[in-house]
Amino acid sequence: MAGLRERQKAKRNRSILTAASALFGQVGYEAARIDAIAEAAEVSVGTFYNYFENKADLLLAIVSMEVEEVLHQGEAVVAAPPATAEAALLALISTYYDHSLVYLTKEMWRTAMALSIQHPETPFSRRYFELDAALADQVTALLRGLQVRGTIRRDADAAALGAVIFADLNALFAGFTMDEAMPLSSLSMQMAAHVAALTGLLAPPLRPVGAS
Amino acid sequence: MAGLRERQKAKRNRSILTAASALFGQVGYEAARIDAIAEAAEVSVGTFYNYFENKADLLLAIVSMEVEEVLHQGEAVVAAPPATAEAALLALISTYYDHSLVYLTKEMWRTAMALSIQHPETPFSRRYFELDAALADQVTALLRGLQVRGTIRRDADAAALGAVIFADLNALFAGFTMDEAMPLSSLSMQMAAHVAALTGLLAPPLRPVGAS
DNA sequence: AAAAAAAATTGAACGCATTCATTTTTTCAG
DNA sequence: CTGAAAAAATGAATGCGTTCAATTTTTTTT
Numbered sequence: 001m002a003g004l005r006e007r008q009k010a011k012r013n014r015s016i017l018t019a020a021s022a023l024f025g026q027v028g029y030e031a032a033r034i035d036a037i038a039e040a041a042e043v044s045v046g047t048f049y050n051y052f053e054n055k056a057d058l059l060l061a062i063v064s065m066e067v068e069e070v071l072h073q074g075e076a077v078v079a080a081p082p083a084t085a086e087a088a089l090l091a092l093i094s095t096y097y098d099h100s101l102v103y104l105t106k107e108m109w110r111t112a113m114a115l116s117i118q119h120p121e122t123p124f125s126r127r128y129f130e131l132d133a134a135l136a137d138q139v140t141a142l143l144r145g146l147q148v149r150g151t152i153r154r155d156a157d158a159a160a161l162g163a164v165i166f167a168d169l170n171a172l173f174a175g176f177t178m179d180e181a182m183p184l185s186s187l188s189m190q191m192a193a194h195v196a197a198l199t200g201l202l203a204p205p206l207r208p209v210g211a212s
Numbered sequence: 213m214a215g216l217r218e219r220q221k222a223k224r225n226r227s228i229l230t231a232a233s234a235l236f237g238q239v240g241y242e243a244a245r246i247d248a249i250a251e252a253a254e255v256s257v258g259t260f261y262n263y264f265e266n267k268a269d270l271l272l273a274i275v276s277m278e279v280e281e282v283l284h285q286g287e288a289v290v291a292a293p294p295a296t297a298e299a300a301l302l303a304l305i306s307t308y309y310d311h312s313l314v315y316l317t318k319e320m321w322r323t324a325m326a327l328s329i330q331h332p333e334t335p336f337s338r339r340y341f342e343l344d345a346a347l348a349d350q351v352t353a354l355l356r357g358l359q360v361r362g363t364i365r366r367d368a369d370a371a372a373l374g375a376v377i378f379a380d381l382n383a384l385f386a387g388f389t390m391d392e393a394m395p396l397s398s399l400s401m402q403m404a405a406h407v408a409a410l411t412g413l414l415a416p417p418l419r420p421v422g423a424s
Numbered sequence: 425a426a427a428a429a430a431a432a433t434t435g436a437a438c439g440c441a442t443t444c445a446t447t448t449t450t451t452c453a454g
Numbered sequence: 455c456t457g458a459a460a461a462a463a464t465g466a467a468t469g470c471g472t473t474c475a476a477t478t479t480t481t482t483t484t
Contacts, residue, residue, distance in 0.1 A: 005431075005480060034471060044434045049472065114330035117322050120390035153413075160409035167383035168376045178332035197372035201365075201413035217450060217461075246441060256464045261442065 016041040016051055020058045021103075029059060029111045056115050056124045063112050066103045067131040070096050074138045081145055085152045086199040092142050093169050093191055096135065097176075097184060106177040113174060136166035152202040161198075168194055228253040228263055232270045233315075241271060241323045268327050268336045275324050278315045279343040282308050286350045293357055297364045298411040304354050305381050305403055308347065309388075309396060318389040325386060348378035364414040373410075380406055 019040035023032040034055060038048045052058055073095045081088035100109070116128035140162025146152045169191060176187040231252035235244040246267060250260045264270055285307045293300035312321070328340040352374025358364045381403060388399040 003481080008480095009432090033469095045472085046434045046436095046474085047432075050432065055471070110329050110332070114326040117329070117386060117390065118326035120322070125390075156413065157405070157409035160406050163383075164376060164380045164406055164410065167380040171375075171379035171382065174329060178329065178337075193369070194372050194376055197369035198376065201368065215451080220450095221462090245439090257442085258444085258464045258466095259462075262462065267441070 012043060013051055024108055028107045059112055060124050060127055062103050070099045071134055078138060078142045081142060085146050085202055086195055088146060089195045097187055109177040136163055139166045153204045224255060225263055236320055240319045271324055272336050272339055274315050282311045283346055290350060290354045297358050297414055298407055300358060301407045309399055321389040348375055351378045365416045
């Protein structure tokens with residue numbers, strides 16, 4: 001049976017996360033003061049730091065949730081991709097983009113990206129890049145699936161192209177988070193143009209009729 | 213004739229920038245305290261803030277110098293690119309990479325990237341992205357030059373591919389700055405693999421002999 | 425059930441970027 | 455040269471994330 005101590009710990013953890021998440025959503029990550037989070041969670045500032053390493057740690061918890069859900073959804077696309085290379089890539093990337101503002105605001109994303117770059121040796125950063133790598137791998141897996149099926153040229157370097165495409169979708173997403181006025185639809189359109197440019201190059205070479 | 217006031221202002225400006233640059237190089241951007249910079253520049257903390265908006269402003273001055281020099285060098289490559297698409301892209305990108313640690317450390321780059329993402333409405337950010345855009349445009353210009361010359365397919369979307377390639381070289385560079393142990397040679401090799409994957413797709417279609 | 429040990433809570437104190445009211449220096453009109 | 459006005463310099467004060475020595479609560483031991 002869970003002891004008092006254990007139960008209280010779980011309750012406080014939840015309480016802090018809930019309070020932080022709410023405040024981040026209301027006033028933003030930067031403007032959310034630790035005192036305010038602690039107060040809302042009915043805990044002292046010192047106790048807050050007993051539960052979370054620092055402010056960034058809170059953000060990481062939320063980012064992890066977001067990316068894990070999106071990875072899960074992405075699996076379905078990779079398992080059964082649309083018919084054309086263009087449609088398949090757009091389907092996967094849309095999965096990512098469309099989910100992106102469910103738990104996080106643009107400001108929270110910006111902060112997460114900034115923190116991950118600035119302090120690479122931090123647990124925050126390590127975890128963030130683990131998630132990034134998983135997404136990039138999913139893009140590569142999609143490309144490989146398309147190659148096996150003959151939708152795109154087999155001689156293309158799927159790993160390299162997966163990395164390139166992920167870097168690009170990431171850069172476009174960063175641009176999206178940096179423009180508060182930009183709607184998701186604009187992001188999708190930009191991505192569609194880039195995907196079209198790439199898939200235009202990826203069509204398999206025509207094979208002479210009757211060739212083995 | 214320049215008055216006393218004007219002359220002193222210029223001298224102090226130079227003094228602060230020199231002191232900051234030296235300290236950044238010695239102890240890093242984050243560890244460089246404003247008091248220390250001010251003291252080294254023989255100026256009070258208050259005066260420091262009279263000359264620079266904030267600490268990031270110092271970094272921006274150094275980043276600007278770096279990127280401007282590299283853009284200048286890049287022009288030469290775009291004006292007279294190597295014979296193959298692969299060699300041309302590698303030449304341009306190497307120009308960027310090889311210059312990158314002249315004025316800045318990896319930590320300074322990381323900080324600059326992080327700041328530019330985190331506070332997009334800041335003068336820092338605006339200037340940083342102006343520089344980024346200029347670099348991306350240079351990649352696109354190179355591609356267009358190669359198209360005109362027939363080195364790569366004319367039906368490719370140069371603007372989109374330029375953006376994709378720039379996003380990728382940027383992502384690889386970010387990875388480089390985040391690994392203190394990684395040498396420039398590793399970065400170049402990664403980029404070479406990606407460039408090879410892309411240029412493999414960019415070869416112009418064979419034209420039947422004798423076609424107009 | 426009392427005492428000792430272990431674990432967790434607490435808020436005052438610290439470091440550091442930035443701000444601001446006050447003082448000093450420079451300019452310039454008379 | 456003098457005194458008023460303008461500009462710049464100054465360092466103490468502020469805000470905020472994080473740390474830590476002291477206190478309180480919970481668990482274990484006897």
